[in-house]
Amino acid sequence: MTETGTITVKRGLAQMLKGGVIMDVVTPEQAAIAQDAGAVAVMALERIPADIRADGGVARMSNLELVQSIMDAVTIPVMAKVRIGHFAEAQALQALGVDFIDESEVLTPADEKYHVSKHLFTTPFVCGARDLGEALRRIAEGAAMIRSKGEAGSGNIVEAVRHMRSIRDAIKELTVVPEEELTARARDLGAPLELVREAAREGRLPVVLFCAGGVSTPADAALMMQLGAEGIFVGSGIFKSNSPKAFAKAIVDATTHFEDPNVIVAASKALGKGAQAMAGIDLRNLPESELLASRGN
Amino acid sequence: MEAAGGTPFSARFVAGISERISIGVLALQGDVDEHIAVMRRVGVSAVGVKTRADLARVDGLIVPGGESTTVMKLLARFDLGRPLQDRVRAGLPLWGTCMGTIVVAREVAGLEQPTLGLIDIAVRRNAFGRQNDSAEVALAIPVLGAEPFPAIFIRAPWIERQGRGVESLAERDGHSVMVRERNVLCTSFHPELTADTRVHEYFLSMVLQASEAGRAAGIGNRRDVA
Numbered sequence: 036m037t038e039t040g041t042i043t044v045k046r047g048l049a050q051m052l053k054g055g056v057i058m059d060v061v062t063p064e065q066a067a068i069a070q071d072a073g074a075v076a077v078m079a080l081e082r083i084p085a086d087i088r089a090d091g092g093v094a095r096m097s098n099l100e101l102v103q104s105i106m107d108a109v110t111i112p113v114m115a116k117v118r119i120g121h122f123a124e125a126q127a128l129q130a131l132g133v134d135f136i137d138e139s140e141v142l143t144p145a146d147e148k149y150h151v152s153k154h155l156f157t158t159p160f161v162c163g164a165r166d167l168g169e170a171l172r173r174i175a176e177g178a179a180m181i182r183s184k185g186e187a188g189s190g191n192i193v194e195a196v197r198h199m200r201s202i203r204d205a206i207k208e209l210t211v212v213p214e215e216e217l218t219a220r221a222r223d224l225g226a227p228l229e230l231v232r233e234a235a236r237e238g239r240l241p242v243v244l245f246c247a248g249g250v251s252t253p254a255d256a257a258l259m260m261q262l263g264a265e266g267i268f269v270g271s272g273i274f275k276s277n278s279p280k281a282f283a284k285a286i287v288d289a290t291t292h293f294e295d296p297n298v299i300v301a302a303s304k305a306l307g308k309g310a311q312a313m314a315g316i317d318l319r320n321l322p323e324s325e326l327l328a329s330r331g332n
Numbered sequence: 333m334e335a336a337g338g339t340p341f342s343a344r345f346v347a348g349i350s351e352r353i354s355i356g357v358l359a360l361q362g363d364v365d366e367h368i369a370v371m372r373r374v375g376v377s378a379v380g381v382k383t384r385a386d387l388a389r390v391d392g393l394i395v396p397g398g399e400s401t402t403v404m405k406l407l408a409r410f411d412l413g414r415p416l417q418d419r420v421r422a423g424l425p426l427w428g429t430c431m432g433t434i435v436v437a438r439e440v441a442g443l444e445q446p447t448l449g450l451i452d453i454a455v456r457r458n459a460f461g462r463q464n465d466s467a468e469v470a471l472a473i474p475v476l477g478a479e480p481f482p483a484i485f486i487r488a489p490w491i492e493r494q495g496r497g498v499e500s501l502a503e504r505d506g507h508s509v510m511v512r513e514r515n516v517l518c519t520s521f522h523p524e525l526t527a528d529t530r531v532h533e534y535f536l537s538m539v540l541q542a543s544e545a546g547r548a549a550g551i552g553n554r555r556d557v558a
């Protein structure tokens with residue numbers, strides 16, 4: 036008996052990434068820098084979120100030649116993004132052989148109502164979520180990994196904190212709710228009762244939960260890990276800083292030793308005096324239409 | 333240990349040893365909690381190992397699943413590689429799962445990748461393919477009894493070459509995927525992702541034997557914390 040694409044092997048790859056940092060890269064050279072700094076995986080993209088935000092227009096799945104060249108450049112797993120609901124883009128990425136597909140709000144949604152039915156794929160999916168209901172709906176559709184949405188390309192951690200706290204607090208609350216209340220909770224969350232029961236029983240999601248959206252310093256990574264993230268996605272934070280190699284390594288070190296402030300000090304000092312994290316955006320000044328996190332629900 | 337086809341390996345080795353030994357799981361990156369949970373399920377205390385002080389306190393060490401390039405870099409950056417090598421060469425039982433197999437191998441076939449060189453094998457990374465080829469396989473492991481083991485392979489390596497002192501305990505498609513040399517055990521699959529605890533119990537028997545041998549010799553396996 037040899038069975039591929041099972042829930043166990045799909046969720047399993049996400050489990051192997053725990054405690055690690057997944058970095059956005061737009062060239063094979065950047066992918067090599069990320070691997071060399073200790074990234075556990077890379078996200079192959081044409082443009083990082085900060086540039087997508089600046090450029091406007093429609094953001095689609097990346098050029099597949101580019102994704103292939105990044106797969107050829109590193110030995111660590113390679114992820115790539117598809118538009119929400121764009122199952123044909125996902126079919127193409129699966130046929131290409133990427134290791135993980137991110138159905139991402141960073142790209143322009145292809146379907147305003149439905150997400151991809153991820154059970155139909157051998158390749159595992161990661162999806163963003165702002166709260167527990169959204170996380171459980173994505174898992175019901177077959178997501179093998181959940182990440183906070185945060186606000187990609189903003190350099191501002193505030194949304195990731197909001198989403199991580201929201202998910203974790205809602206799970207904590209479920210663990211003390213009497214059994215007879217769970218159906219009503221499932222209705223309020225807009226999530227299947229079975230998954231709500233499981234979260235209440237286990238005190239955690241049935242899949243790995245990472246943080247994404249706004250991480251730009253070692254201390255940001257340590258903050259999110261202490262808030263319960265099991266690993267970190269860094270998008271623009273590395274290659275929009277003025278010293279990508281140093282930032283990549285520092286964020287890896289801080290993610291591993293997130294509970295040890297001395298390591299955060301050492302990692303931050305190692306960035307050097309002239310180190311500057313990416314410029315950030317105060318999200319209160321951003322019009323509603325430019326917020327990425329509200330895409331998909 | 334029972335021979336092939338004999339009585340299945342059982343939890344009898346585990347009974348009564350929970351207060352006598354502590355298992356460490358290298359916790360720089362990877363599926364650490366999964367191993368700790370299985371150990372606790374069979375009644376043995378297990379802790380994450382992130383520092384030299386943590387390492388000095390354990391009677392056996394598991395190097396879990398994860399990314400080998402990441403963990404090799406973290407071992408070097410946080411000065412944990414050499415102390416780990418020293419303890420294992422002095423007899424500390426070690427078990428590597430998937431990434432752990434790569435980290436402790438003598439070499440990685442076809443790649444210039446540093447390793448700890450604690451077992452005389454050459455591993456080939458992602459040998460069964462990328463993620464789409466990751467699979468659940470019913471694997472014959474004679475040393476664990478006749479019942480096949482539900483082996484989870486995730487971007488898994490195989491053992492391409494092995495030294496004469498290395499015993500192959502299981503094969504998939506003609507390639508070794510579980511090997512042992514003295515106090516070092518390697519599986520290229522993930523027993524920590526299944527409900528079957530037999531490989532964990534097998535490793536515990538290695539730990540128990542090492543700690544009893546150590547006690548008999550009057551040296552003790554566990555090192556005092558410096």
